[in-house]
Amino acid sequence: MSADNGATGVKRRDFLKVLGTGTAATSMLGCGSEQVEKLIPYLVSPDQTVPGVSTYYATTCRECAAGCGVIAETRDGRTIKLEGNPEHPVNRGALCARGQSALQGLYNPDRYRGPMVRRNGTLARVTWEEALQLFATRLAETRSRGGAGNAVFINQHETGSFPAFLDAWLAGFGMPAHLSYDAGAEHAVVAANRQTYGTAWPRLEFKAARLIVSLGADFLDNWGAVVPQQLDFADARADAERAPRLVYVGPRRSLTGLNADQWIACRPGTEIAIARLLAGQSSAEQAAAASGVDARVLGALAAEFTAATPGMVLAGGGGSGGLELALAANALNQSRGNVGVTIKPAEGYLGFERMSVPSELRAVAERMNAGTVSALFVRGANPAFTLPKSVGFREAMAKVPFKVSFSSYPDETSELADLILPDHHPLEQWGDAEPVRGTLSLQQPAMDPVFDTRATSDVLIAVAKRDPAAAARYPLPDYRSWLVSRFPGGAAGLTAALPRALASGTIGGDNVPRPAPAPRVAPAAEQSRGNMYLVVYPHPLLGDGRGANKPWLQEIPDPVTKICWQTVAEMHPATAERMGLENGDHVTIRTSAGSMTLPVLRYLGTQRETIAIATGRGHPHSGRYAKAGFNPLDIVPAYEDRAGGVAYVSTRAEVAKAGGHSNIVTTEGSSRQHGRGIGQAITLAELRTGTEAGQDPGASHAAEVAPQGDAATGAGVAPQGGEHGAPAAGADHGAPAGGSGGHGAPAPGDASHEFLPGLRAPVANDAQGEQGSQRSNDKGMYDPKHWSGMANRRWAMTVDLARCTGCSACVSACYAENNIPTVGADWQHGPVLPGRTGFGANILRSREMAWIRIERYYEGAEDGGADFDTRFVPMMCQHCGNAPCEPVCPVYATYHAPDGLNVQVYNRCVGTRYCSNNCPYKVRYFNWFGYGEPNRAQYAFPEPLNWQLNPDVTVRGKGVMEKCTFCVQRIREAENRAAAEKRPLAADEFTTACAASCPSRAITFGDAADESWSVAQAAKDARAYHVFEELNTYTAVVYLKKISHPGPGAPAPAAGEQH
């Protein structure tokens, strides 16, 4: 270590040290990927399956009563994706978010692994043999004591053969027929429909109507057969000239309300007054006095209603006067001649027939309390959670000597059971449904059971076989054989029906509707004293709570409030202001049934005297994800409407500031567009004349930010037609947005005329030819004449905002398809910010990973007063032709592919996040914690949730940026298929996951450079625009403007606030 060595630089020993460490580091890196893996072959190859190639099984969705057809994609024995069955008469290929999430029920990490028996207060695993023996023994004991007639079987409501099979089984043991319970159903509406139309749920012909008045009926979300209603509604609204206007009357603006052209905010329970006004039974003044709505608004509605024929009146909302309201709505339809025109009882949905009402469950609770119930069997339903706590179902259950749960998952009811005989998931078992008259929708297993479960139907047969008297009635080995024996055409008929899972006919046994349960008159609406009305509504995604342990449904923001993982109390901003409440401040809501403290969310769509809370969250015993939030049913008094449904909205509550604060877990930055023109709208009049009056505040952005532009014309009245060719039919780009056109002469590089969707696949500036030579002028694959032909395609997408309802089915489809991790569980946050822990902590730091999100913006009512308009904008990577993210990546991890995709190469990405910083659309998501890495605490797919992962899509690791790929794996799969069949890709041969699922058909995907694809035609629509067109990003996503339908004589809500 002498000084003279310094002159020669590094000494030999130092050099060797450095070299040694470097090599060691390298070899460690090298070894990292060389973990020895095993290749486990089959013992015997299963027939008809090819490893790595999906098999598709058509079956029936059982997530709600509607009975949609699904196609389960099964790869190597595991179901990885659900799609709607295009041939199914109910959902016609679409699938809602809840249907998509059935997979997270199938692979739920908290599912029961096998049968369990309660011993000394705790549940212990037993074998099926022991469990069945115990079941048979206890059943025999109950019968020998003469208790069979007092047994109660509660089944999750469903149509098909199983209910009849179950009743026959029960009758064989001397037990009464089962209760078919659906906590989320609109019982008052079902009762009224049965009374008026003779069917529980008619089909709604939206496109025949001129005016739809919804008196609290949330028909896009939770009210009836949601998917077909959404399909029909979107179709009706997409036909601009003939589109019906939708007026929503209710105390809280639900998803349907946000899609309405007009919202009339009445006090809870006063919808009936407005129905009377429409029927001509009262004056506008009387209705105004009762409902708290301006008499002029009501007068205009009544006049419009009288003028518009045919119309459609729908009721819902779950108040104590629910039956009367539904009957009044039906009477209006009858008197106006709407029945058979817009309301079609003959084509109704059978999913809501033969349903028990909550009052029957309350009666069971009373009987259990009195000790007169000998045995309780529950399958699928969760009455201990879905009934108001004040019904006392939980406490009453303790007095039943023998309680059996057939639930697949732990829940509040099974938690109290003595014996758990876990059912197969619907995707693992046989069954059927009759969703519409004359059509059988088959349910077949898509894969082998995940756990040691058994179909309840098979369990019932097995138990019957153990009883000498009953065995003779069950000669068949299992339920499938029973199903086959009754199927039209027998085994051959079943086999023939399986590929489509559809058959005509009916096997539901007696299809005569069960006598409707006698309505129990609700106790006189003893209104607890309070300063506000409490409105409890079913969560759009979690429903009555059955989806609460599915992380997708917890993480996907509520389409209306954009809240995830949290229960909030919604209040009008003016009311919150008056009470001195900011977003997140705690309030205590006290009713006669109890009190609870929740953070406040200021929501413009709440009536001023109303506080609204969503059900579905706050499960103590339903698994790890379901613990998030609170359950408002804890404070709902046990009142019922005259049909026996729970009265959710008729309670007054004392609301007071509680003095605490929680962060609001939302993915929303701002609910306003601030003139950015993200979600644009056009009125029908403007569309007809082909002009843009420039009244859309969203479209005026360029004029505001571009100093060289003439701001007055930009925001004002400049007619756009002449500049880029008339935006009438056939124009290449349609009407340019108001902003870009407001500058007079088109500026060079202006996206509206430089970029014609689909016709230009921009050439990357850094295209370096075949051999990557920097001196070459060869453009390689970016040359349209290149042998690969890649540059002749441009993958693109159109999103029709006139169709989009914001339901978020696309988001769930994307989660399922693209292995997107959920990040909001309480164990997934890093200890970064104290006080920001618990469910949704990562969301508070904007770490959600959803590649597609639904942005929801309000227009109008900035003063907090009047009606407002809503824009839903599905936002995903725009695959810009001139992408801001690409040039800033220091490692070329993101680049533009010749076929128009903006590609993210995960293995190149080093996580600088420059691309995300430079993305104007904020559609790039950074994987902060390694949500896809099993050995991390933040792992998002605990076994067996990881069985669902799509093997075609890389599971991203920590420190990698990710984003929408336009489902590149589906593009490659289609190309591979076409190559195997030695043919070119056919137009519309495949589509992305979001487009496939969309129940309003808002998304079209394809090759915009090829005229034969639908997307190329859709992009030519006169309503086409690009988001942030002025940034010259040349996006591949084309939005079609929403069409506003202002009321007759009334200014459009958006136009009303132009100053």
Added chain:
Amino acid sequence: MNLRSGWLAVPGFISIAVLATMLSAYSGASSSEGFAPEQPVAFPHTVHVDTLKMNCLYCHFSANRSPDPGLPAVGTCMGCHTVIATGKPEIKKLAAYWNKKEAVPWVRIHKLPEYVHFPHMRHVNAGVSCQTCHGDVQKMTTVYQANSLNMGWCVDCHIGQSNPPFRARYDCASCHY
């Protein structure tokens, strides 16, 4: 160590480490080329392919119609070996697995990272022989990884360099997604 040599050591360390990493990445040193693990049953490809002239697709049955080449089920082996060469020690091992209803836990040799998608059928149907990537398996008593399977090795072929009749897209998103 004096101050000057200390200052030199830091950039020296970094640059050498970077060089070594790059050298390793592009030379194939980080690949498992040559990996020849011992298998639970010493299956001789030589006998089956070279001597008996069995087609690769007999056992790797989906290589021409799936991204996954297919791994023969134990039942496929036993289709012949319930009667053929039943006395040999390796066949006895195989039969033992079969009788226990256990799968043979083969050690995986060829493994691409999970961010790479390699559709076998596109290559097989384009006329790329199995040996192009897997080497002369028919001459291997013990199978080993004959090529580096690194990206540069893939791209050489895709751009039509190493195997002139073949060329294919070399866009990143052809394989990485």
